[in-house]
Amino acid sequence: SLSNHGFAVELARVQDAIRTIIMETAYRSEQEQNALSSKPGSWSEREAIRMFEQMRPQLRERIPEIVAGRRGNLVQARMEFEEEARTLGLDLRSPAVSGRLHALFDLHLEISEAEELQDPSAARRNRMLRILYHGAVHLPDDVRRTIERLEGNLPSFESLVETVLESSEGEFSEAQQSLIIRFLESKGYLVNTSELRPRVLACAGIVGTELGYLTPNQIPRLAPGILVSDEHVDAIVAELKSLAATFKPKQVEEEEPEMQLAESVADASDRVGGVRGQIDRVDALLSRLRLQDGQ
Template sequence: MQLTDKQSLLSELHQARLDRLKEICAEHGLSRNGSVEVLRGRLIADLVLDEWDFSPEGIDSILNNDIGQVLAVFGVKKSGSIRERRQRLFLHLNHDAKQLTPEKLDTLSRDQLHELCSKLDLPRSGAKQALLMRVAGVLTSQSGSWGVIKKSLRRPRGEPKRINIPSPTDDYDSIASQVSAPVTEQVAQPSPVHTQEIEIMEDVEDVSEVEIIDIAPRSIVEPLPVAPVVELTESVIEIEGRTAEIDALCRDYLLVGSISDSEDVNAFISSLSSHGLPVNDSNAADFVKARLISLDAMARAEKEALHSMPNSWREREALRGFEEARNILREVLPEIITSTDGDMVKARMAFEEKARELNLDLRLPSVSGRLHALFDLQISLDEEIAASDPKTARRTRVIRLLQHGSIHLQAGERRTLDRLERNIDGFEQLVEAILQKSEGSYGDTQQTLVIRFLEKKGYDVNNSELRPRVVAAAGVIGAELGHISPSEIPRIAPGIKVSDTEVDSIISDLKRLAQQFKAVSDEPVADEEMELAESVADAADRVSSVRSRIDGVDDLLARLNISNN
């Protein structure tokens, strides 16, 4: 077929719908089974890129310079490292993106996962769970990069863009012949072929590595962590029985943590020992890390599924079942949280178990994502309600007052405060009873009653450190409940401690300052006396002047009287 004919055929294949693709398959005697993208990729490989070998071995022999152009012909993403592009090409040509998803990998057997790892150039050792994690990591990193062609090729605006159709180079032919050579020799001489095949494959790998170093562009996006290899040991078998608890703990970590932060992940895994999990073994830690990577991929899929339409009939029916059970789940969730005494990990596990009892398929990301979103929403609502509750606000203020600066106290005193904090409800009842009996008076008598009653209950609070705190906390409770006014709350001393020598030095400094102020105050007194004398003299002058004027007026009036007579 001429190159121009291939160009027109490629443009037609990019824009063709399913019926037209099936017609082209029938014309050329190709299989018509598969989705529209599977048929499109098959036709492009057989009719347009017919000179290339797209078997798994042939894909591994494509050089870095050529594989980008090959991916462009198929209409998928062409950037990335040589390994990522080979994985993408294999997935696009051999699998359906809607069928091979991370959440559906659990239905595959270990042999199938082992074969996928072999084709995707992944480690092939370990249990089924380890293989599943590796394949899920590749599918997550390649999500959206294969299985569907670009929209600009499928529905172009105006004239379709001309795509260069590459042809195999001499280097590709030589490498392909080297890769296929051991297969021929293996039939004739079975025993020595194994060693010779390893040497040839190493040569091919060297060539590809040179291509990567010299040509491959650097990716600015950090790759996702790959699940480690997990060997089946006693500790792994032990924690496998507690997978549900591990998943709940991992989901709690993923709310704020990231799998790319290795220090944070290691700290999280180390903290699991407090839950009775034997994570001291490296294989057990790798098992937890693999579950963490898997749940991170599932969480990403759940977020995407929350805002997308169902992709299958089974998913649509599962979502309908979830919506029918939503009210039941919402009603039982507060009871579950209460029954677990606020332990969110146990509450999440119990909530998942309740969902399974309602026959909800939690293997689907769209269902599990909505379930955990409902759980997180209820937790956030409970926190908001608790923050706006007056009782909670009052107790928070009292506890802060009791624990203020407690780091500087003795260990026994801190234990007493912690015990009092745990029994804050009883402390409030005690204070309220005393204030009701005293009719709103909170003096020395009531304060003594509070301290003595706590001492009878085993609280060692009658000392210089704890007594002011307890008395002030009781005053806060009384003011909050309306028994006393806020001005009657006892104040806590600032707690500044000085030694005897420091007291003497402070007194001497105060005396020195007093002498300085006394010496300075003599001059202002003298000045004030002078000003007073001057003001008195001025006043006398003004009085004399006024008197003289009055005398002048009297003389004038006397003269007027004489003239009238």
């Protein structure tokens, strides 16, 4: 409501002013709609329409630039288009001229939407944008800035993917995926993260599928995780098993309470030292895993 934008709508004079503006806007809109199908009623109106028809080609060429410059904000684009018409000498006070001007703007938008629906490149890029921006409101600011940079350079990204797939003869294995990520990193895109890497590789898979290099089953769902050799994996598993075994309680024969107390007191310092050593080994192993994750 208007109260959320700072208007004191509880005041009677503010309510009257709002009603007046709404009625004037509705009347002007009705006049413009009627002017589209009615003939000009005076010489000045006919002259204004003639001038508009002369400027129509120039105005039509300016619409794509204005819409693109406003990044899809159609309200601001429409206002800038009106200002462009005024600078060309058109009298927008005439409903016949203003109605035709807005009709020209709306017609261009409808044609552009129809062209995008038929353009495979636009449909492909819309799919990629849906993947990149999925849940983006929960991502950090630096990740969203990287996504915005990628959005502005999707044609270059498509060329990169096409070049990589063409040189690899349609293969999209781990090597090609890493090549794409490293190239983007060299250009300043921080894409080698858990949030962006899967999205970027999925977009690359979409490009490869649309261009005929890949099948839909080859589109990456998840990015590669920690990459270690088989020997390293076996060593880590063996070490984890040995550490787990040391923490298992050992079965001992029942002894007299006095003997158990004496042994526990005698071995207290040794046990504390052993536990500390085991904890240090666990910390060292976790550090190695984090190091591998960072690589």
